[in-house]
Amino acid sequence: MLRARVAAPAIEGAANQALLRLLADELGVARRSVRLVAGAAGRQKLVVVEGVTREALLSRWPDLRV
Numbered sequence: 001m002l003r004a005r006v007a008a009p010a011i012e013g014a015a016n017q018a019l020l021r022l023l024a025d026e027l028g029v030a031r032r033s034v035r036l037v038a039g040a041a042g043r044q045k046l047v048v049v050e051g052v053t054r055e056a057l058l059s060r061w062p063d064l065r066v
Helices: 014-027 054-060
Strands: 034-038 046-049
Touching: 014 034, 014 046, 014 054
Parallel strands: none
Antiparallel strands: 034 046
16 A cells, blocks of 8 residues: 555546656656556545556555555
């Protein structure tokens, strides 16, 4: 699990888009490589990131569940 906070309001998907941009920037991938696949209306999200290996994710965030 990865915890993130964004300043965007949870109105019309603005917070979700801010989260996806944040993850893309942190991982050095294009925004289109990061997709929200579950949890659009909830506090917990399931995100898919293309173009990043599991090892790269774990080296960045060692306690992340992937």
